[in-house]
Amino acid sequence: MPVGRCDSVMLAAVKWAAVALGTAAGALASTLAALALWPLLELMNVEGAPLAALTAGVLLGFVVAGGVAGRLAPFMGRFHGSLAGFGLVALVVITTRLGGSPAPTGQVLILAALGIVLGAVSGTLAERRR
Secondary structure, three states, X not given: OOHHHHHHHHHHOOOHHHHHHHHHHHHHHHHHHHHHHHHHHHHOOOOOHHHHHHHHHHHHHHHHHXXXXXXXXXXXXXXXXXXXXXXXXXXXXXXXXXXXXXXXXXXHHHHHHHHHHHHHHHHHHHHHOO
């Protein structure tokens, strides 16, 4: 089998609708969690409450994105979950860059690793529950 053939077969096996729905669900969950957590942290006088709420929301979003994609995919839940987690990473990075954040390379790489790993783990767990 030629070298490029394996890659094209893998991408052809991806159910992009599952990845897109997982990414969208993760973005929604991330936003709702951040909006719900922010006032609670403010009431508890947590310094930097908006940033803490956003961070927790994004981490929850990675888990939701991977879980939804892994559940909807007919096979390879881990792979679909990691793609959905990476899709949410892309949304977060694009949004922050458009908002004027410098988004240092090291932080983007850490965010990408978290998105891929959390998406893969939740995709695997969701796949097992089918």
